Amino acid sequence: MLIQILNGLVYGGMLYIVSVGLVLIFGLRRVVNFAHGGLYMLGAYIGFAAGLYFGFWGGLVVALVLMALLGVLLDYGVFRPLQDKDHMTTVLVTFGILLVMEDMVHMIWGADTISVAMPALFDGTVDISGSPFPIYRLLVIAVAIVVVLGLTLWLRHSRAGLYVRASSVDALTTGMQGVDTERLSLAVVGLGTALAGLSGVIASPLMALSPAMGSSVLIESFIVVVIGGLGSFSGAFFAALVIGQVHNLGIVYLPNVSSMLPLLLMVVVLILKPSGFARSH
Amino acid sequence: DPIKIGVATALTGAYGDLGNEVRRAVEFAVEEVNAKGGIDGRLVETQFLDTQAKADISRQQAEKLVNDGYTLLTGAIASGEALAIAPMLERWDAVYIGTIPKADALTGAECSPRYFRANVPDSADAATVGTWLKDQPEKKWAIMGSDTAWGRNSGASFVGTSKGLEREVVTEGYAGLGTSDFAPYIQKIADSGAEGVWVALAGRDAINFAQQAKQFGLLDKVKVAGVSFVTDSTVKSLGDVSKGIFGIVNYSSTLDTPENKAFVAAWNKKYPGTWPANFEADTYVGMQMLFAAIDKADSAEPEAVAEALSGLTVDSIVGEVTVRPEDHQLVRGNFFGRIAEHDGVLRPVISATIDAAVAMPAANRDCQL
Amino acid sequence: MTLLELEKVQSSYGSVRVLHDVSLRVAKGERVALVGRNGVGKTTVVNTLIGAARLNAGRVAFAGKSQSPIRPYHAARSGISIVPQGRRIVPGLTVRENLLLGSAPDRPGPWNLESIFGMYPILRERADGLGTAMSGGQQQMLAIGRALMANPDLLILDEPSEGLAPVVVDELGASLVRLAERGTAILLIEQNFGLIRSVGDRYYVMSKGSVVEQGRLAELSAEDLKRHVSV
């Protein structure tokens, strides 16, 4: 039981790191970024490819840097020119980017599933209430906690965080106060994609890489973002935790309907509270 | 004029790797036969279209191929694709050689006079389990299946088989296609006290499960065996993790027959450093069937080819095999094996051969051709 | 020193040209009123300064520096704060956060949270409530407070009296005058005669997207002012 709850935490933690990047980008650009799943996948592949030369941790660093750069490019080349257009337009462009990205990965690394070895430092298990539990999974939980704390501190208590929150609801007014919202959004979108990359790399020793891995994580992270209350960081955190538990305990206790549980949870939350867990920020 | 073979297969999407195996095998077979001057002096020509393994797209692409004169078809990955195409074959005046889809219905209730199956169906895999299980000391088994018709059926037949052999199935889990985190299933199996796990997962799901089971230490504690699990792509993705896993093996490149040895050698030449994988070999068998039938019919007209295929006997890489006229299933044997080193390389190695007479259940009476 | 200068400015929303010929300037410490009836383009002048309307031709300079293209933050960084029409309180932020948003750490001066709270005590009472949950007039106070937080050299107000109680308008007038006396220049876009009179010194009149007249308010009779605003 304890282990199953831990597993739920791992799952929720992974989901949170993917989703929070989505939230950041949604917050700042009001764009439901369909390419996000693709970024997660790309991050995993880059981490894998660079890992062949620099080892797992080196690969992680390379992936974070490249993904952040890619995010900056995405913001500069796509979101900024499209900022005055209808949001749906941008959503579609991100969908187009997803298609291109999947195809590129397919072209470079092939369609075969690739598995990534555990970093040696965390290979192995610890004993938790009599059962072995992979140390690496504990690391995933720790990373998620660090991301939560870091982001919360940054957003709630720093001036930049205030700017991000303000800019995410009204960029023009924020800009009028002397904030260079464009540079801000370069940074934030870069951070968001880097987080997508981070989650991809972190996930890679757990789950095999394939070009399709992005699409499957996309829907679940959308669910997290929506249940959390669009654009809400703390909401996404709670939503990811809840979904993680619901997902895992569902598999254990309600195996026949487990795949529907997150969907049903979303339906119930949205019907009771159309704006999601948190008041929408 | 050339003989036209149309291949509508999953070149992209979740099953892209399988589609590419099909593609390699067809290209190999065609190149080989053309190098010999074709069939009865006619060269073979192919066209590939992408289906993403989606039934509706598959049907459209197949129709397109037929309209362009490619009336000899193959390439379906998912059973749904073949099931969607089979009923149209007569109207299109085409012939289909199935090499991957395993659903029993294709040679059962949904059988078609124009659909021929070269690979081993689900029921034959199920019939193979018992011969292996009876020799295993483990009494308590867990089932880890994919939540699809195939996975559920494999699970059910394992349960059936184990009852007869006084084995107990202590827990069953079925994960949806594309499941990335198997931790809850693995923990459930660990908590159940099972001594062995029967795995009916395929592709990426199988790999994710095996990798995570290893990380939880499950692979070291219990015996792992499965269907469609011991494949070359599993080995390729998992490396050492896969070592020692048991399973039903429809084909192994280590198969010790002269035909297969020649095939493997030729394959090695065209694709250096690789061995034909099971789906590649099955597709190659299908092509052998097709070429033999064209040769026999002296025609590439679908009607004539279909007639020739029914009851055809071929000297294939899996031995001398016959297409059963009752349901158009290729009657062939099956194997049990495990992943082990062979010639210094990890790959599925055959440990037991099950004769066609045992392995292939009788033709399904639901099939009315 | 000229804080704001527009020279033969033409600007547009998409393909709709709104400003045809706007020239005006505000120097340090000046108090300038911009008047004209509804829809002549007063707000568009402000929107041009923050890049929300596109500058097609002409010159815009902040603190002597020409700006092109204009980004929303340029004005603020040149010491120009704006109280926009419609207030534009940022939803989701508290009153305090809305005020902090306006502050510019590199521009010290008399205005800070305390002094704004001193001027509008209701803002202190509601400091931790959402800015948008206040009444219309309270939000107007917040918008003015936010603009002051940056200790601007030039304060542009677009119809600030809208929705304010007469007492509050009076107080606003008085505080703008005090502000001007301390050296902050003011560009006031207004319909309220009383406020124009009490705050303004020079004036510009706009009509159909162009500045058509200018002069000193003191030399303008009440009837003439009324005529300009209502032409």
Place this chain on the structure above:
Amino acid sequence: MADGYMLEARGLTRRYAGFTALNNVSFALREGEIRGLIGSNGAGKSTCMDVLTGRGKNPIGTVRLGGEDISKLSQRERRAKGLSRSFQKTSIFPDLTIREQVRLAARNAELDNSEEVISELALSSIADRLASDVSYGDQRRVDLALALVGRPKLLLLDEPAAGLTVEESLSMARMLRDLSERWKLTVMLVEHDMEVIFAICDRLTVLHLGEVLTEGDPESVRSNPEVIRAYLGSSFA
């Protein structure tokens, strides 16, 4: 309407999370009367209109329109009974032309005087433009037109003159006076422009901190020292 009141409001109250924005406010308007509702910012004027029209959660208090209790009715039903309002924050339909939306607003009324209202509010020249494309002041008038069309029995106007020029506010005030006489409109007007208030209101109700500070004819309110201190300021004294 035995007692001759068009609108009777009793005990209107609204609380927001522990804070009372409107506290037990009562008043009554005669048919054809123009009532000014004034008070400092945050006094509760807009809230009062919300409660009268059933906007927001559980409005407290009784509202009688023409003698009939409408407190339990939805916003839609209140409009059908002849209660109409405009909004302090412009609330119109950006994707419809001005003419389309005024017509739409008239469709539920007994009579369609949309063209009349459009020309009365000087919207004729821009009537076929999308509402999103006209200036703020024009949008304010569209908001007013939506409330005015169809000759409601009771019209609640929340700062209709805000954003209008002085000239326009006064002409709008004259028009209101005129229409209320011609159409027998009863009007309740929230406005900070005292020129408009004093030009057309028959009576004034002054709110302060969510309660009625005083009520009376314009002259007496204007000279009430409490009102001067809390709201009007010295310039009106």
Place this chain on the structure above:
Amino acid sequence: MSSISSPSVRGAQAAPGQGIGLYLAIGCLVAVLGFALPFVGLPKNLLALLTSASISAILATAVGFLVRQAGLSSFGHAAFYGGAAYAIALLVKYTSLPAEVVVLAAPLLIVGLGVVVSLILLRTNGIAFSMLSLAMAQAVYELVMKWRDLANGEDGLRIRFAREIFGLKLSFFQKADTMFLVTWAVLVVVIAILVLVSRSNFGTLTIAIKNNEERARFLGYRTLWPRVVILALSALIAALGGTLFALYNGYVTPSLLHWTLSGEALIIAIIGGTRSVWAPAVGAFVFVILRDVAGNYTTHWQSIVGLVLIAVVLTLPNGIGGALTAFTNRFGGRQNG
């Protein structure tokens, strides 16, 4: 939907009642020309493609109409489309109703269920609506996947129609050269009806509700029912598309119910443009043909579709339909707006 909001519906379109002559003429011409296509000796494959494209066009029209009139981006229309197709398959399999009854009843049945569900869906707006519709549709998908005894899971179901439907041979509906006439006729009728609806008073009201629901309520309108009617209409059209699909293909699989199908329909609608009722259909023809052509030449059709999607979206802000309208207006010498 704060993020996926609909574009302004008008702008390039004529105001109601004015200058529709030219559009009417062009519309009629295109409709009539369409019926001539099977008789001018087009290659079979092209006709098959056009038949699939008209079915996609019907679905895209349904989705686009919902965006245009109600500002709702549905990620759940696959449930109506695939739902109708599955309803046919199941009714044929488990009942002995005549095929005619099945084909007519299935879409109505699905819409009936859809309306009930929509009463829940329509409590929300914007992204919440999109996600709810997605969730509901995915739940149907999961149900069909899981309940294997009913619908055979991911392998899908073959529909064994009777030999004759509506007095026509089954092959009439399953061969492109004849089926195209049917799908085209349905598409033309659907668009004609929707144009009338959008130009009616009811159409204006729904746009008002989309813009500003509260004000519409204050103007004395019920705001739920008009939205329900629009959603039901849109659902019915999607279900019609699914019905045609089932007739044409004789086979259903769960991918007909998957959210990606809804998403694709939405993409097609936006590529076409949601300012006009007919534009999503144009988008469907362009998209389906493009994808097919790309697929013939390369396995990188995904990249090609992606890049074209980006290019169209960037260069034609109001979609292909918007560009066509602008062109027609210039050509017809009319001013915008």
